[in-house]
Amino acid sequence: MNSPTLAPLARRTAIRPIRMIHLGLGNFFRAHQAWYTDTASDAAEWGYAAFDGRSPRMSTLLRPQGGAYTLVTQAPGGDELRVVESLSAVHAATEAAAWLGYFEDPQVAIVTLTITEAGYRVDPAGAHAHEVAALRSDPRAAVASAVGRLVAGLLARRAAGAGGIVLLPCDNLPDNGPGLREAVTRYADRVDPTLLAWIDAHVTFGSTMVDRITPATTPALVAEVERQGGFADSAPVPTEPFTEWVIACDFPAGRPDWDATFVDDVTPYEHRKHWLLNGSHSLLAYRGLLLGHVTVRDAILDPDCRGWVERWWDEAQRHIVLDADSNAAYRGHLIERYENPSIRHELAQISMDGSEKLLGRVLPVVLAEREAGRVPEAALMVLGAWVAFLRARPVPVRDPRADELCELAALPDLGDAARALVAVLDADLASDDQALDGIVAAADALLAAREGAAR
Ligand SMILES: NC(=O)c1ccc[n+]([C@@H]2O[C@H](COP(=O)([O-])OP(=O)(O)OC[C@H]3O[C@@H](n4cnc5c(N)ncnc54)[C@H](O)[C@@H]3O)[C@@H](O)[C@H]2O)c1
Numbered sequence: 001m002n003s004p005t006l007a008p009l010a011r012r013t014a015i016r017p018i019r020m021i022h023l024g025l026g027n028f029f030r031a032h033q034a035w036y037t038d039t040a041s042d043a044a045e046w047g048y049a050a051f052d053g054r055s056p057r058m059s060t061l062l063r064p065q066g067g068a069y070t071l072v073t074q075a076p077g078g079d080e081l082r083v084v085e086s087l088s089a090v091h092a093a094t095e096a097a098a099w100l101g102y103f104e105d106p107q108v109a110i111v112t113l114t115i116t117e118a119g120y121r122v123d124p125a126g127a128h129a130h131e132v133a134a135l136r137s138d139p140r141a142a143v144a145s146a147v148g149r150l151v152a153g154l155l156a157r158r159a160a161g162a163g164g165i166v167l168l169p170c171d172n173l174p175d176n177g178p179g180l181r182e183a184v185t186r187y188a189d190r191v192d193p194t195l196l197a198w199i200d201a202h203v204t205f206g207s208t209m210v211d212r213i214t215p216a217t218t219p220a221l222v223a224e225v226e227r228q229g230g231f232a233d234s235a236p237v238p239t240e241p242f243t244e245w246v247i248a249c250d251f252p253a254g255r256p257d258w259d260a261t262f263v264d265d266v267t268p269y270e271h272r273k274h275w276l277l278n279g280s281h282s283l284l285a286y287r288g289l290l291l292g293h294v295t296v297r298d299a300i301l302d303p304d305c306r307g308w309v310e311r312w313w314d315e316a317q318r319h320i321v322l323d324a325d326s327n328a329a330y331r332g333h334l335i336e337r338y339e340n341p342s343i344r345h346e347l348a349q350i351s352m353d354g355s356e357k358l359l360g361r362v363l364p365v366v367l368a369e370r371e372a373g374r375v376p377e378a379a380l381m382v383l384g385a386w387v388a389f390l391r392a393r394p395v396p397v398r399d400p401r402a403d404e405l406c407e408l409a410a411l412p413d414l415g416d417a418a419r420a421l422v423a424v425l426d427a428d429l430a431s432d433d434q435a436l437d438g439i440v441a442a443a444d445a446l447l448a449a450r451e452g453a454a455r
């Protein structure tokens with residue numbers, strides 16, 4: 001084999017005109033929106049300027065590669081390598097002047113976002129008040145929060161008279177479009193209330209359901225790309241063959257010819273995906289890690305975990321309005337995706353940020369079932385597994401509220417710990433004794449099983 005070079009990455013066919021901005025230059029963006037753009041029939045007309053969400057890691061890795069990288073699609077039959085070229089520029093989060101410059105460009109029509117649930121949380125009267133004050137005295141001030149950066153961008157766009165723009169959140173967040181609109185308008189109102197009318201007239205907030213299992217990059221993948229491709233890529237992305245993008249949005253200034261599904265309302269698709277896929281991922285993560293599993297595949301091949309997943313799906317499916325046949329097919333595909341032997345999706349990665357994720361992925365089903373007068377055993381088990389996970393900590397707890405959660409989980413009495421942790425998710429549920437009994441019983445059984453296995 002020739003010595004590895006950057007040749008296939010550096011040999012870009014042409015830098016595509018920048019007509020889109022992305023915020024949150026992580027793996028999922030690179031496997032999903034950037035790939036849809038790269039494979040669109042009009043790909044040559046649409047380039048991205050992509051910005052890190054926070055740490056400069058990804059822009060630092062991609063800059064020497066001219067923004068190009070290898071997408072490794074890991075099918076059961078083997079890998080397929082594709083060099084993705086839709087990123088025309090990559091920037092660190094701190095490059096505020098470049099950020100504002102793109103917003104001032106009338107050719108830029110769309111901003112996509114993958115900033116995790118935490119990125120949408122904003123407190124302009126509290127934690128972010130210093131940013132608000134900075135933007136009030138200088139609208140071009142550099143601010144760090146995602147929503148603050150968007151508001152700064154919109155101020156610059158208004159000042160430049162650059163016209164309308166679409167903001168398209170692509171995170172696993174319930175109602176991601178309305179959620180982003182609420183966060184942006186609340187922040188903008190504090191900075192400059194006159195911006196609100198401009199936003200109403202010029203900014204379109206789209207909603208999306210996004211799906212493609214995309215684990216973190218490992219050194220083994222970097223080595224594998226070098227072995228299979230014969231070239232060096234310091235930031236390849238692993239992903240699965242399956243992909244889905246459902247979008248509810250108008251694009252007044254056009255969009256790439258994405259091979260996505262365009263609908264008026266993403267809600268049913270979002271419920272199905274967040275509850276059946278992400279909810280079962282949380283189940284597999286917390287239960288699976290406590291039982292000693294490492295990956296999604298390990299856990300789904302365990303009949304205990306698989307049985308609970310099926311029960312969770314039965315409970316969740318009662319509240320999904322899409323037809324039963326398509327839900328059954330969806331479940332079948334999920335099993336195949338989870339069993340994919342070529343993809344290594346670590347449960348520890350999925351276990352992160354439970355206090356945020358469970359709110360949209362499990363809690364709605366618990367509450368709907370309780371409203372219907374039922375005791376949803378599997379849904380309560382997921383919450384019990386989360387409580388047990390925080391108590392036993394089979395892997396380090398990574399959550400914005402980790403310290404507080406671990407302190408509550410360590411309360412001497414399991415019932416007290418469970419009630420306090422459930423209150424973090426939903427105060428009313430914490431006073432539902434019947435639900436709480438189910439959660440405590442599940443946590444207790446899992447902790448006992450874990451202790452038994454350790455003996
Ligand atoms: N990985 C997947 O399989 C997958 C699938 C569907 C949707 N998603 C969505 O994409 C998101 C990112 O996943 P990923 O796999 O790309 O993760 P990643 O760790 O590779 O990238 C995360 C990106 O979000 C940014 N970020 C994190 N916290 C932020 C904050 N508070 N403010 C601004 N930016 C912030 C990071 O800087 C980084 O750019 C997920 O949270 C999820 O909502 C992921």
Ligand SMILES: O=P(O)(O)OC[C@@H](O)[C@@H](O)[C@H](O)[C@H](O)CO
Pocket residue numbers: 172210211212213214277278281282349350357
């Ligand atoms: O990406 P997160 O951290 O929001 O959730 C973890 C996984 O459930 C998620 O990444 C799924 O793999 C993905 O949503 C599949 O499309």
